[in-house]
Amino acid sequence: MDTPALEIRQLVAGYPALLGLRRTQVLRGLDLSLARGAVLGLAGPNGSGKSTLLRLVAGVERASSGELRVLGGSVADAAVRRRVGYLPEDSPFPPELSARAMLELCGALARMPRELAQRESARLLALVGLEHASRKRLGSFSRGMLRRFGLAQSWLHAPELLLLDEPTAGLDAQGFEVLGTLLGEARARGTAVVIASHLPGDFTDHASEMAVILGGRIALRGGVRELLAGRSLLELYRTPPVSAHAG
């Protein structure tokens, strides 16, 4: 438990532009560390690289350069990736499968024993309020239902690091409650959590600290109440408080 959940140094990442002739840099030498059991809110304007950072940590994409240690290991290591839970931004789950079948598939992919995967799938579907829709195809789900399903799949294998990309986008009041319950479980298990969001409420309700990405780097980092004291996120992006520090 001594190694941090996340250690990032000088991370550079981007995507190809102009028919692959050049790369647009999204992250430009980002540094970040996260202790085990901590809950970090990740803020930043659109295109600042929040989702890219989470995709890199989840192992969906690779960085151009820099160091990325996840749970003390390399994200290229399959065994490390299996200890990470990830809620993608767009809920890109196969519309052809039922919620139950998809959760069981996720369990099998994460090498969970079949019975455990079935038991956890049923428990989590009940927890996120989708028990009644467990046999319905994901293609018939509303956006909010898909977000709740996404939360369930990210938590299925009891990861040690949980990455949530805009978890409340499209959620209703019950969904907010579901997120709270799930994060309560995560805290109780000592899971480190990163929540990328545009809603200050997501940080004040769930995070213990907060980081703001501006210009491809962590521009601000500090306590949630300290950073958001009387300020909107937009004000925070434009005029960073003097007391906050980068890193």
Add this chain to the structure above:
Amino acid sequence: MILRGLVRLAFVRALRPAPCLVGAGLLAWVLATSSISGSARLAAGEEFAPLWEHGALRNAGWSLAALFGLSWIALQALGTLSGWRRRDVDWLAPRAANPLALLLSTWLGLLLALGLLAFASAVAVELSAGRGLASWSEGPRAIRGEGGWLEFGSTRGEVLDCGALPAGSHLRLRFAFASGGPDARVLAVLRDPAGGAELARREQSVGTGGDLELACPAVPARAELRLACTEPGLRVYHDASAARVWLPESSERAASLALLARLMLDAASLFAFALAVSGWFSPSSGLFALLALALVALGSDTGVWPLSGLGGALAVLREGRVPAWPSARECAGSAAVSALSLALAAASLVRWRRER
């Protein structure tokens, strides 16, 4: 190693309702409108005409099922890896599953989807073809060696190299390149190797090239076959490589089962190959490679190893007869190609992950 959920996902994605409905509609139309042509009825003769009538229907139905089913699901196979890299990457990549397990499961799902389509086609074809008549199934090659010219006035001897034959078997001999007149006549006599008693005899015209079919009683192993050209001044070539034994079959319906087996065997190789080619190159490169292979598979009578000669089997179906079941060699070839292709496809996934 097998991920049941992924098998199910590949199965469900391959069997989307719209193409299945189009395929079912086309099959219904083909089965409703197909019938034996006048020239085919003439070629069949009175004795075999009922079998050929059913055969025309089976051939049309299975040709459509094979072409549509194979090509549709091969397209799904071609798009699988690019789909994983694009639309499925966010939920698939973080799980860090074994690439070979992913591919094996998907390949099985695709095969199951084709199996279901082919089985449904078989039921539809057999329901349309009506009651199953007694027929013959394609047996082994009858004679080793190349064959040779039959000159008028001389006799050519051959030995059957296919073991003992049950009563009711047929021996089909092929003649070609007749010269010296418009219509060669051939006499074929089958004799018991012990004692020389005559077992069967037939004399018929083979035109400038054609088949002679000899109905046989129970035939012992290594029976002697005497061939002669009975038209003065004519000669005709006996193509021994095409000499086939046809074994009695209680029902022509076995044809659909044999074709189903061949279709699945070819599908196993083709789908695995599609996964591999699209993994290393692109779905469109894979499409062209598959089209070339499909043309070879459907166009060849004898089959191009490890493909099982689907074209030849469909031709057998046309006569209301039963194609041979895939041989052990064909099964082994298909298994080897499938295993190698899946391993290559898995390697392409590993490379892709490393290069991202």
